[in-house]
Amino acid sequence: MAAGKHSGLNERALIADIFAPLAANTPGALNLKDDAACLVPPAGKDLVITTDAIVAGVHFFSHDPADTVAAKALRVNLSDLAAKGAEPLGYTLCLALDEECTIEWVSEFAKGLQRDQLGYGISLYGGDTVKTPGPLSVSITAFGAVKMGAMVARKGAKSGDIIFVSGTIGDGALGLEVARGLYDGLGDEKKAFLLHRYRCPEPRCALAPALVQFASAAMDVSDGLIGDIGALCAVSGVSADIELDDIPLSPAVHSLVGGDDRLLHLAVNGGDDYEIICTVAPGDVDAFLDSAQQCGVAVSKIGVITTGTHNPRIYDNKGKQVTLLVGRYEH
Amino acid sequence: MAAGKHSGLNERALIADIFAPLAANTPGALNLKDDAACLVPPAGKDLVITTDAIVAGVHFFSHDPADTVAAKALRVNLSDLAAKGAEPLGYTLCLALDEECTIEWVSEFAKGLQRDQLGYGISLYGGDTVKTPGPLSVSITAFGAVKMGAMVARKGAKSGDIIFVSGTIGDGALGLEVARGLYDGLGDEKKAFLLHRYRCPEPRCALAPALVQFASAAMDVSDGLIGDIGALCAVSGVSADIELDDIPLSPAVHSLVGGDDRLLHLAVNGGDDYEIICTVAPGDVDAFLDSAQQCGVAVSKIGVITTGTHNPRIYDNKGKQVTLLVGRYEH
Numbered sequence: 001m002a003a004g005k006h007s008g009l010n011e012r013a014l015i016a017d018i019f020a021p022l023a024a025n026t027p028g029a030l031n032l033k034d035d036a037a038c039l040v041p042p043a044g045k046d047l048v049i050t051t052d053a054i055v056a057g058v059h060f061f062s063h064d065p066a067d068t069v070a071a072k073a074l075r076v077n078l079s080d081l082a083a084k085g086a087e088p089l090g091y092t093l094c095l096a097l098d099e100e101c102t103i104e105w106v107s108e109f110a111k112g113l114q115r116d117q118l119g120y121g122i123s124l125y126g127g128d129t130v131k132t133p134g135p136l137s138v139s140i141t142a143f144g145a146v147k148m149g150a151m152v153a154r155k156g157a158k159s160g161d162i163i164f165v166s167g168t169i170g171d172g173a174l175g176l177e178v179a180r181g182l183y184d185g186l187g188d189e190k191k192a193f194l195l196h197r198y199r200c201p202e203p204r205c206a207l208a209p210a211l212v213q214f215a216s217a218a219m220d221v222s223d224g225l226i227g228d229i230g231a232l233c234a235v236s237g238v239s240a241d242i243e244l245d246d247i248p249l250s251p252a253v254h255s256l257v258g259g260d261d262r263l264l265h266l267a268v269n270g271g272d273d274y275e276i277i278c279t280v281a282p283g284d285v286d287a288f289l290d291s292a293q294q295c296g297v298a299v300s301k302i303g304v305i306t307t308g309t310h311n312p313r314i315y316d317n318k319g320k321q322v323t324l325l326v327g328r329y330e331h
Numbered sequence: 332m333a334a335g336k337h338s339g340l341n342e343r344a345l346i347a348d349i350f351a352p353l354a355a356n357t358p359g360a361l362n363l364k365d366d367a368a369c370l371v372p373p374a375g376k377d378l379v380i381t382t383d384a385i386v387a388g389v390h391f392f393s394h395d396p397a398d399t400v401a402a403k404a405l406r407v408n409l410s411d412l413a414a415k416g417a418e419p420l421g422y423t424l425c426l427a428l429d430e431e432c433t434i435e436w437v438s439e440f441a442k443g444l445q446r447d448q449l450g451y452g453i454s455l456y457g458g459d460t461v462k463t464p465g466p467l468s469v470s471i472t473a474f475g476a477v478k479m480g481a482m483v484a485r486k487g488a489k490s491g492d493i494i495f496v497s498g499t500i501g502d503g504a505l506g507l508e509v510a511r512g513l514y515d516g517l518g519d520e521k522k523a524f525l526l527h528r529y530r531c532p533e534p535r536c537a538l539a540p541a542l543v544q545f546a547s548a549a550m551d552v553s554d555g556l557i558g559d560i561g562a563l564c565a566v567s568g569v570s571a572d573i574e575l576d577d578i579p580l581s582p583a584v585h586s587l588v589g590g591d592d593r594l595l596h597l598a599v600n601g602g603d604d605y606e607i608i609c610t611v612a613p614g615d616v617d618a619f620l621d622s623a624q625q626c627g628v629a630v631s632k633i634g635v636i637t638t639g640t641h642n643p644r645i646y647d648n649k650g651k652q653v654t655l656l657v658g659r660y661e662h
Contacts, residue, residue, distance in 0.1 A: 041378055
């Protein structure tokens with residue numbers, strides 16, 4: 001682990017005292033005392049590599065608890081691995097610390113990493129800490145393993161394939177609204193649920209084996225369900241019909257949405273879900289559902305892949321086409 | 332490649348137009364149109380993984396040419412791989428763009444990456460672009476391959492081993508001073524040389540095979556030659572005697588230093604060298620020198636590993652111990 005330059009915190013001490021224990025079970029990480037780590041690739045496997053950064057004030061609130069910042073930074077990456085059918089192995093971490101950052105914050109941050117390392121069976125392979133005059137940011141590169149040639153791509157969905165999504169949709173987008181102080185009347189329990197879902201998404205690593213075996217295509221939902229289905233369709237050269245009422249919503253989102261179309265559409269397409277979209281050939285659907293159940297991950301059928309290159313179409317329960325009032329997160 | 336949130340630049344367009352071409356020769360990168368990349372590990376090899384971040388105003392100047400920012404971000408990582416004896420394969424990139432960043436800047440940045448990809452035979456595997464209200468920063472995770480079990484560690488130096496360093500030392504540290512506007516009288520050519528060495532360090536990837544075959548320990552010099560030798564010694568449980576006059580200096584550094592001890596010590600221990608320190612058993616020295624020559628990398632003998640756990644000792648050409656006026660870059 002390279003100690004970065006110029007921080008007010010003593011970065012060699014941070015590495016030795018706070019981060020090295022996160023690498024203790026990885027002999028190839030050399031206690032973060034070397035320039036680099038050594039990873040022995042699992043035999044017969046391909047490596048899957050992904051990277052995502054989060055920035056204070058952009059992707060999380062600077063007052064968010066440090067352990068949830070760690071969890072979010074790690075989990076958005078694990079979600080990508082899960083969507084590709086990969087079992088997570090480890091990660092590297094670049095931490096840019098702002099001037100106000102304290103040793104206590106970094107310790108709590110590391111506790112969040114440690115908890116998720118145990119939860120997901122992964123380890124830290126290396127990192128870099130630098131100081132920034134700007135906001136704190138966290139960049140993580142995660143790597144996982146998948147059977148040789150078996151990585152599940154976005155490309156591969158075929159007309160007639162059934163579209164599934166894991167978990168529930170909209171908790172993250174409405175959790176962000178709760179974090180902004182909205183929905184005072186919702187009740188503390190539901191607010192806490194949504195806030196937690198926003199801060200600590202649940203990567204569906206457990207679903208990976210079912211995806212490898214049965215999915216024709218998959219991706220994780222980060223920028224909005226419908227928009228992301230559109231992205232999957234675009235790269236596969238197909239389109240989709242989506243049943244609005246089949247999109248799985250949590251009780252908290254249900255209570256919030258009521259009959260408010262704008263809120264419903266925000267839930268459906270607001271992003272920050274980190275659930276998995278996948279497509280499954282009709283003949284594999286029963287086996288996929290069995291497999292997902294064995295994996296312990298709820299999946300819901302929400303539509304079907306169609307021919308064409310138009311944007312996915314969304315229908316209400318009367319068969320009427322719906323125009324979303326909330327677009328995909330655009331950049 | 333995940334498109335980040337909230338940038339003024341259109342990040343999907345950045346990825347498609349500017350970054351995807353950098354991944355064009357890597358089938359596993361899927362044109363950066365997927366959540367993750369697939370890396371087929373080379374047979375019989377271990378992977379070596381390292382990560383380093385650089386921040387505008389901290390590690391480089393915000394007015395530095397964009398292509399040199401790219402080169403520096405990439406090369407500080409390649410230098411770590413080289414020191415471990417690894418052949419570089421590829422990298423992932425997290426780019427946090429500040430509010431003033433333009434499409435022209437990003438294009439020039441990508442040109443710098445492209446040039447080095449060709450130069451070092453590597454490719455982009457994935458990345459993330461996010462916007463930051465703070466300074467622009469670049470985090471890179473690089474991975475390379477080394478014969479199974481053959482990664483060269485910092486740990487392994489033994490008493491009696493000869494200490495070598497590649498290239499010349501001090502160009503980066505004094506190049507930083509040039510970048511700050513010092514040394515007006517030095518002459519344009521030498522100033523340009525030092526500035527270039529500061530902005531575009533030269534990772535000694537070519538030396539990797541010689542290190543794998545002959546080095547008992549190695550690391551790259553980033554925080555100061557003497558301090559970094561101390562770090563290598565500490566993890567190896569040894570110490571070192573260094574001959575000050577044997578430390579290789581470029582003509583530009585020679586002219587600057589003259590008889591100025593402070594400047595000499597700044598050159599010797601100022602950091603930003605990205606050269607390689609290695610230790611070689613006495614019986615392997617001739618073969619190592621032959622091998623380094625075949626690799627086309629100049630190496631200089633600068634000292635010897637000794638017993639003890641004290642800091643490395645530095646001697647002048649009269650055998651008198653020297654106390655450095657410039658410490659290791661401390662954090």
